[in-house]
Amino acid sequence: MDDKNATGAVPGDINEEYYQISAEIMASFPRYRPPVDLFVFREDIAVLAPYSRKGTRLSNEQVEEVAELCARGNIFVSRSDHHIYSRHIVRxxxxxxxxxxxxxxxxxxxxxxALYLRYAEFxxxxxxxxxxxxxxxxxxVTEYLAEDPRRINAFMRRLFRRYEPAKHAVNTLAVGLWLWLQNAGDFQRKNLDRMAxxxxxxxxxxxxxxxxxxxxKGPLKPEEREKILQHPLLSVKIMQKMEVVFDDLLQICFEHHERLDGSGYPQRIRGGQIPATAALAAVADSFAAMVTERCYAPAKDPKEAARELATDQRxxxxxARTLLAAYANDAFSAPHDMDAFVEQKD
Structure with missing residues (x-):
């Protein structure tokens, strides 16, 4: 937000506790009952003042006034209400x-x-x-990352640590994209979209x-393991029904469990037979699972998980060494508890 000059300038430190709400997001709220506390910048005394409490019904006149104030950049939301604000725009x-x-x-x-909720529904x-x-x-998400690929680091600081299918999907997306971006150079947006x-x-x-x-929690019976071995093909079939089929998707869905020594599945291909995208996805998928608490295994420390993969010839x-080097250099310090974040109530 640019500071206003002359009388009534908005102090720059307001952004530490409040943020200016855009007209587009204000319009997305219920018109008469905004779900967050609203504050108005009083130009005459150059301070923020409470305008309305969350859930309070606004009059027709107030609705019009809020729209006008918002258009001038004078409506703010407290960052303490960010969890409510974010849960609104997440959809x-x-x-x-x-x-x-x-x-x-x-x-x-x-x-x-948002990705967690979308995947859980799908x-x-x-x-x-x-x-x-x-x-x-x-x-x-890819549009946001394409503007500045370094933003993927914030996603890497937010890996889930408790397993759910949707959490695993988000983890794999973050880890896989981070790995891909390390060597992508001047990538085409289409390739970023498809990889993501x-x-x-x-x-x-x-x-x-x-x-x-x-x-x-216990070992799978042979017939149970046979069912699990079918999931890569089922992933491909589901995406074919969505009418979304391209090489990277087919390779990653179908071959992310293949291993360089031929011990993987479903085809037991090895070495150079495994596409580079699938080999990258194998590291991302395994790492994403290893750092989460599963019913049959505790969560590993990310650095230890990366070290294990970097010494595993499969x-x-x-x-894997690229990932280990990042953790060894504390590239993703101060991790955020995303499990608590997505589970918190308004």
Whole structure:
């Protein structure tokens, strides 16, 4: 926000506790009952003053006044209400691209929360009507990252530590895109879009597995393992029904469990037979799982998980070492508790 000059200038330190709400986001709120406290900048005394409390019904005159004040940049929201604000716009993710008053960390929280919700819905109901909003939100995230690829670091600081299918999808997206961007150079936006979508939906076929197999603590029986081995093909079939099929997606969905020594599945291909995208996804998928608490294994420290992968000859060691080097240099220090963030109540 640019400081206003002359009498009534908005002090720059206001952004530490408040942020200016854009007209687009204000218009997305319920007109008569905004879900957050609103503050108005009083130009005559150059301070913020309370305007209305969250949930209070505004009069017709106030609705018009708020719209006018907002258009002038004089309506603010307290950052203490950010969790409410973010939960509102999480369903209209494109709004984060229009609100230039959000901090990078706040945008990462909102994007991750939106992706988590979209994937959970698609996992339960893998149909086109549910896929389309998921696809739109992934494209919002890639547009945001394309403007500055370094923003992916904020996503890496927000890996989930408790396993759920949707959390695993978000983790794999963040880790896989971070790895991809390290060597992408001057990438084309189309390639970023495709890589992001493929990493995000790579495991969607798991939604077709019997639920008890995904929560079983003991070893799987041979017939149970055979069912699990089918999920890569099921992921491909689901995406074919969505009419979204391209090489990176097919490779990542179908081959992210292949291993360089031929011990993977479903084809047991090895070495150079495994596409580079699938080899990268294998590292991202395994790392994303290892750092979460699962029913049959505790969560590993991210640096230790990266170290294990970097010394495991079944994986692309070069890719895994890139990840280990980042953790060794504390590139993702001060991690955020995203499990608590998505579970908190208003």
């Amino acid at each position: 209209q993710l494109d709004l984060v691209l229009q609100d230039h008053n959000l901090k990078e960390a706040e945008i990462a929280n909102i994007c991750i929360h 996992y339960e109901q893998p149909v086109k009507a549910v896929f389309d909003p998921l696809y739109r939100d992934v494209m919002v 979508l493929a990493l995000f939906v790579h495991d969607i076929g798991m939604g077709k597995m019997p639920a008890f197999l995904l929560t079983k 994986y692309n060691v070069s890719v």
